[in-house]
Amino acid sequence: MACADLHCHTTCSDGLLSPADLVARAAAHGVDLLAVTDHDTTAGIAEARRAAAAAGVTLVPGVEISVSVAGRVVHVLGLGVDPDSPDLARGLARLESVREGRAGEMAARLERIGIGGSLEGAAAYARPGVPGRGHFARYLVENGHAPDMKRAFKRFLQRGAPAWVSAEWAGLEEALAWIRAAGGRGVLAHPARYGMTRTALRRLLGVFRDAGGEGMEVISGNQTPDLTRDLARQAGELDLYASRGSDFHGPGAGVELGRLPPLPQDCIPLWQACPELAVPAPAAAGGGWPCST
Ligand code: MN
Ligand code: MN
Numbered sequence: 001m002a003c004a005d006l007h008c009h010t011t012c013s014d015g016l017l018s019p020a021d022l023v024a025r026a027a028a029h030g031v032d033l034l035a036v037t038d039h040d041t042t043a044g045i046a047e048a049r050r051a052a053a054a055a056g057v058t059l060v061p062g063v064e065i066s067v068s069v070a071g072r073v074v075h076v077l078g079l080g081v082d083p084d085s086p087d088l089a090r091g092l093a094r095l096e097s098v099r100e101g102r103a104g105e106m107a108a109r110l111e112r113i114g115i116g117g118s119l120e121g122a123a124a125y126a127r128p129g130v131p132g133r134g135h136f137a138r139y140l141v142e143n144g145h146a147p148d149m150k151r152a153f154k155r156f157l158q159r160g161a162p163a164w165v166s167a168e169w170a171g172l173e174e175a176l177a178w179i180r181a182a183g184g185r186g187v188l189a190h191p192a193r194y195g196m197t198r199t200a201l202r203r204l205l206g207v208f209r210d211a212g213g214e215g216m217e218v219i220s221g222n223q224t225p226d227l228t229r230d231l232a233r234q235a236g237e238l239d240l241y242a243s244r245g246s247d248f249h250g251p252g253a254g255v256e257l258g259r260l261p262p263l264p265q266d267c268i269p270l271w272q273a274c275p276e277l278a279v280p281a282p283a284a285a286g287g288g289w290p291c292s293t
């Protein structure tokens, strides 16, 4: 059965590994169904696809779209998208300009509190993309303004902090429309990470489903078995397929590739419901650690 990890980042957004290195690491850790889902860009897909073919990994081309809905930001994965879709490309180009404007404004606000050079500094980590908050956080850590990424966000970059800049991302319906136009499936990423009450999350999941969303991450990175069971139940009640992803950003940052627990028995895995995502990989994926669906 597939060892699926449907949520990973590369240097095309805020990940630390190039697309080819990510695929190689996934293969070495026993992942044979891998989605590359960079923030608001599909720039890493072509390289990942070539590396995946060589490594015997099935690549699911994806994207993690930033969405503004009801006054908050949520992340919607488009899985199985055609990166050449004009609708998707146009939408992502718009978000790139939102991201550029936000980066300039974040740098200006850091400048005002005495931290200069952050735009150039953050951009150096973001090549070829536009710097996001993670890149600014790295710049702040490496220049001694915060001891680690978590505190860089807390002190400077999160809502209420001095360099927080709100941005108008994609609308939920339009993000799902871009995904659909590109032949993909919309999946709500890491539902437990929005700091919502269970009731509010339930409402969001309903809105997401009614807008055409097809799945939700039941397993995302490190989480408690209790949370997994609760999310599995909500997926079942709302008729959403279950997905599973590490949200891998790099070695040593969060959960390692190939180490996710299986989805609960009663879930319908997205990759089984949507077999076009999981065209069988050629034999001889890299060996490595045991990993089950
Ligand atoms: Mn990220
Ligand atoms: Mn996310």
Ligand code: MN
Binding pocket: 007, 009, 064, 247
């Ligand atoms: Mn992510």
